[in-house]
Amino acid sequence: MLNYIARRLLVMIPTLVAISMLVFFLIQLPPGDAVTSRLAELQAEGKDVSEAQIAALRARFHLDDPMPMQYLRWVTGFLRGDLGYSIVNEQPVNTLVYDRLGYTVLIAIACVLFTWVIGFPIGFYSAIRQYSVSDYTFTIIAFLGMATPNFLLALALMYLGHRYFGITVGGLFSPEYMGEPFSFGKFVDLLKHLWIPMVVVGMAGTAGLVRVMRANLLDELQKPYVVTARAKGVGNLKLIFKYPVRIAINPFISTIGWMLPMIFSGDAIVGVVLNLPTIGPLLLEALMTQDMFLAGSLIMIMSTLTVVGTLLSDLALAALDPRIRYD
């Protein structure tokens, strides 16, 4: 197995190199660059920028060097743990990411837990009570949840939260706690705000999970091994958990690693609508302003997490399903 992991890690290197080239190339494709958009921004604020300043900026970020040189500079920085400098934000990318990583991961994990805690039991219940009134009810709710756009739900919940619960619109904290050191009051305030993104982002995921869990379990419940187990005298609930559920959750475990990039970035659109201090909106903004180092580095991190996540998924599935072998 160690052999297998080593082999997979080795294959990752060329994969990531290829991705990094592609990312760098794609970001450079549209006309203009970060300096031109920074310039436009400054001019919009009514500030005058001299030719000399522009030239200084371009020289500082080596924007006039040949592309391969720029690429090498960026990539080697990566190896030293330096993600580059955000021209538009005028801050190192490391700082920008570091500031937001905590909340991004917090919100993403809250969403995943919400999805699982709600989704698995409902999917399970729907399957073992197929075609009952409750199954139909959950099915209708699940389809509504899947069909409702996230941002719309975000707007609706913000309105309701503000109108009926007096929660400030957007963000993770009320104004009085912003910039304050962490205290119990601030924690409670965080919980008050956290449920909105949790429900919004979790909703579609939950609905999808309910459907998939129900379908998987229904498939498994009809398998002959279930009849065999019943014929042995195994009790109903114990039987369902030991056999069909065990196999029905395989697809979920096998995609667990794919959540890594999602946990890192968070949902961009919802992040923008709810004004969340997460990485998703940062990436969106970086792409719009062609902030190449910021965008490139964020995409590289997500790509790396995707590749690592896939390996983790494969290992998890192999651990769970004895039919999968490492050679």
Next chain:
Amino acid sequence: MKAENMIEVEDLFLRFYRDEGVIKPLNGVSFQIPTGKSIGVVGESGCGKTMTAYSLLRILPRGGEIVRGALRFRRKNGEIVDLAQMDPDGKTIKQIRGGEIAMIFQEPMTAFSPVHTLYNQISEVLRIHSDMDEHAIRKRVVELLGQVGIPEPEQRADAYPFEFSGGMRQRAMIAMALASNPRLLIADEPTTALDVTVQAQVLRLIKEIQGRFNLSLMLITHDLGVVAHMVDYVYVMYMGEVVEAAPVAELFANPQHPYTIDLLHSIPKMTGPKEALAHIKGTVPHGAALPPGCMFHPRCRKRVGETCWTREPGMTDLGNEHYVRCFIHSNAVTDISREAEEITHA
């Protein structure tokens, strides 16, 4: 209940209430299995063989209800219970399932969970039905695997089903069925999914084990050839009814029901001139719409007339423990023709 019987099934009616209507898989099945004896249940697919077995264990699919009839079973402690009256989720039936009545299934690949070891699945029977400790369970499982002819049982016990060949898997299935010393073994098409060469080995094993442990055996098959070597007595089923019942030699020598005769004719012959394989015309009708009168009449080649679709034939005793459900042998036909005569004379 007769003293020599392990189980008596009497007039069993099974119904499935579905959206598309009521399906009628069993329509008055009756049979007995004497202790230590083996019976065969034969018939085409869809004639209710498997549903009869599932009824005995009360593991019917959702919507299945026993609406009439009795399933009298003699338990290990001598008590006689009616399985048909039991709560299918109750404690008693769970003790009987796997503990006193065990079942072997058709497809040994899918009948085992693919992600649990054979040891895990076989030991489960002992965990449920015995109070052995872990050490004793291990010993017993290895002993069982050895008894069914699995080489190196100590190592092979921890294998997964996919690591076994079809024949070995079926042997493991038999070991699992034997785990808690059942009194009745139901084998539902145990060799249908196996290679022909392996079929004979597995059948021999079942027969040997039946003899060694004095089990009652209910062998379900569509293959009359299998029945010939394996059982003492045969029940031929059609559309949820027993249409003919006889000791095995008697049935082959002297089949009486047109359905049995057709079934026997559709066994391929290894000798003699090549000819097209005989088959029974038509298929088993859907269980939602039972034909009136004798249920076999739409496919029967020996219909005697209107009686066949206006009246339901009863079982006629032909002597020598041979019974048949057909007007050819019942007095009903003569009764009716006599009536007809009287009418014309009048």
